[in-house]
Amino acid sequence: METSTVKNQIIENYNNKRYLDYVPHSVHLTPEIINDIFNDENCTVLKSPKYPNEDSNITFYRNDKPERIMSAHLNQFCINPNDNFAKSRSKLKTSPKAEENLQEKLDKQRQSKEEELRQSMKAEGCELISPYTDYKTPVYYIFEGMEYKTTPYRWNSGHRAHKCKCIRYTHNYIKQLFANEGCELISEYQNQKSKLKYLYHEKEYEVTFNDWKFFNKRPHLLEPRLTPCP
Structure with missing residues (x-):
């Protein structure tokens, strides 16, 4: 059965459930059908029952805002998929896509900091030879063929290991x-x-x-x- 047909039947059942003479559609639902319903609205399902029904609670996120995890009853979602649904109380703290986006962002920030440090050292005749991790983790560099150790914070504060009287x-x-x-x-x-x-x-x-x-x-x-x- 087409996803759109399933959605229409769910909506019709919900809107007419108060009428005693209404004969509801028999809707066969599977996790795969639920995934399709949410995918059609640019959403991704994180958690759904193994044997869902029209009122099942679904945990999901919108693909354009993966950091916000929400929950909605299936029939409510079908009626108004753009509603501002409540945040999920699920133990899922973040979505896989949000974690991936965050990691990419952190990697770009780290690479940017590393390149800034590399260029700063290069301007003073030094060559960075170890990766940048964070401002307090030691890095190694070469000056006039010899290796020295410092931290990005100390370097940016003006400390130069190769110029110290007491070199570490x-x-x-x-x-x-x-x-x-x-x-x-x-x-x-x-x-x-x-x-x-x-x-x-x-x-x-x-x-x-x-x-x-x-x-x-x-x-x-x-x-x-x-x-x-x-």
């Missing part, structure tokens, strides 16, 4: 310093006083970064190797 070094920054002298860092950098292990000509040595940078200590040039590499 990143592991990759330390790794690059060792590589610049032909050494390969093989342990994780923790702080300036923690021991670092590195390879030089396939032999292993260790030193603190504090000694390496500020006291110019190079164990591989002055001291015997610690252990042979396997």
Whole structure:
């Protein structure tokens, strides 16, 4: 049966139900028919009974405003589909389309913020090398071949990690310093006083970064190797 015929029968039954001599139409309803009725009015059904009737309560949203979830009795919807129906009390807090639209909006905002940060860094000779998450999550950038760490908030407030007297070094920054002298860092950098292990000509040595940078200590040039590499 055509959707329009079903709708007309539902409306006729509703309008004439107070007449005792009225013989109502026998309307066969399925969730698929209900979906079609709502789709014809540019709406999407979120929840409907498995075995619906003409007075069943349907949870839905209008496709042009998916963030507003409403509920309506089927016969009331058929009579006036453009009515301002009440918000649904269903546990469904938002529609899938609304969630999708919100996620797209958030992604665009994040990409816009990332591009703003990227261009701001580029203007000062820096290259952003990690994605932007939010204003307080750390990001990494390159300046003159070395890696630095900051947050978008600190950068936008004028803080420049590569200009600080006391730089908060990143592991990759330390790794690059060792590589610049032909050494390969093989342990994780923790702080300036923690021991670092590195390879030089396939032999292993260790030193603190504090000694390496500020006291110019190079164990591989002055001291015997610690252990042979396997």
